[in-house]
Amino acid sequence: MGAYTMRCSLNLLVPVTVLAASVMGLAQSRPYNLGTPLSQEEIRGFDFMVGPEGKELPGGRGTAKEGAEIFAKRCALCHGRNGEGGSAQRLVLGSPGNPHRGPFKDTEKSATSYYPYPTIAWDYINRAMPANKPGSLTPDEVYAVVAFLFYRNGIIQESDVLDAKSLPKIEMPNRNGFVPAVPVWPPDPKKPSWF
């Protein structure tokens, strides 16, 4: 009830929170006591977003050879044989042993060699691909198709094994191709907004 009166009279958020805690006599730490606590097990069931350090990568492993087979079955339909493009984007620029080091034209960005971190390919393919059945690949399969794409882009050797340890260590050819090096907030107040 306290919450309802406050909603009408107060717009500022901080006072609402502080007031609620004291007025409603709840523990300071959880002002409204709403929301359902999540167990670690529940979190593991949906926590698939992987950051640039690859901390969240699961167990499993794969190589480019294994990936070639999976790619032909699950991905080539839209991305073309070996990822050279079809109804969906081309995923390859450069060639085995010969990575494209930029500069990139806008139309070339969809090649995985554009990504500043190797984890980006893993994370996106794991959650969003294949587009006709997102999230259906096993971790082994994702490691394998990523190995295949990185091999075709000249980023790794055909025999390299990718897993939670080796994948984040891959130095991407476009690692230093971004300004600033990582997104920064707040922006430099001396720089105009077009920058």
Place this chain on the structure above:
Amino acid sequence: MDSNRSGRRRFLKHAAALAGLASGAVSSASGQSAGSEAQPKDVHIHGEPSRFATTLGSGRGVRLRLDHMTYYTPLQDSAGIITPASLHFMQTHSSRLPDIDPQQHRLTIHGMVDRPLSFSLEDLKRLPSVNRIYFVECHGNGSSTLHSTDDPKMGLPVQYIHGMTSCSEWTGVPLSVLLNEAGVQKGANWLVSEGADEGKFTHTLPLAKAMDDVIVAYAQNGEPVRPEQGYPMRLLVPGFEGPSSVKWLRHIKVVDQPYMTWNESMNHSIPRPDLGGKSRWYHFEMAPKSVITRPSGGLKIPGRGFYEITGLAWSGGGAIRKVEVSTDGGRSWKEANLQTPVLPKAHTRFTVDWAWDGEEAVLQSRCTDERGEVQPSLAELYRNWGITDVASQKTSRAIHINAIQPWRVDRDGSVHDAMFS
């Protein structure tokens, strides 16, 4: 989001007929409900506009592609500052919209928090709410390639060039309330949010912004947020590039660094000559921008005499302080009247009186926001980015374009896009 990656516009269509086709393509997770057999639709339940009420014969403009749907707000017919939910622009990275039952939907907050929590729509509605007017703009809005035209006679109307901005009254819970409820841990300074769409749209947000004015919105203009806008709940990140405002919001993870996920790295960065060909990361805030919505490209004014010129101005950096209008191609400028309310990070409506003498005229507007930042011309903007040959840019995609939009009025009264001529 990028609506115009070059070479991928195979599904470009202007036909309003497609609108019906596409909005029928809603995927149903729970199967078809029994009551949905071909009952004739009662148009009065939600109301429909008069079939005579639109200038260009359609509501939203449409471009459909294999992996994208884009619907453009018909700015040429807009009045005031609020965009009806049914006309709010939409850009998605999927070919189907999620069809979410709120009973099944939960928003989770996890990662670097003391108490990972999940919230239902009902939970959100019990929490203290705010109600604010904000624009949402796609960072690809006004991009150079959007000026390419399929109709060489008239050029594209304003909605296909600038119609990826809309402005609504959003109601929801401040994200800071939810984050405080979960207890953000020391060392956390970013969030990553994921939507429940097929493409798992994901974006990073600075924690400082999240604690400032971000809303988890469940209502828009007095009704539940529509499926196209993220039903049952979405992020609304005031002033930031559209993609930050993740729709069908389902997971928020509190982290200690920007995650630079696929959408952000691939779609929301752009190589730039002034940076030696390196790519600029996304800008967060949208730059100050204005556009004359009437008269505008594709329209025809009936003859000489009095016209009120009207348009919209907005800035991700705060409120609009001033709008100037030129009717002689930028030689002279006149300060426009700003209609109230003038709100930060919201569309602001401006008007100026004009008497047309029947001669060729070029109409354009430029705005200044509360930080004193002035909207640039296209040439200025490109010069900043190290591009001198402006004409060459017509076919190359760019994001974050806030350049002045010139409209040329010919002696027959027809109005044309004059951005590149």
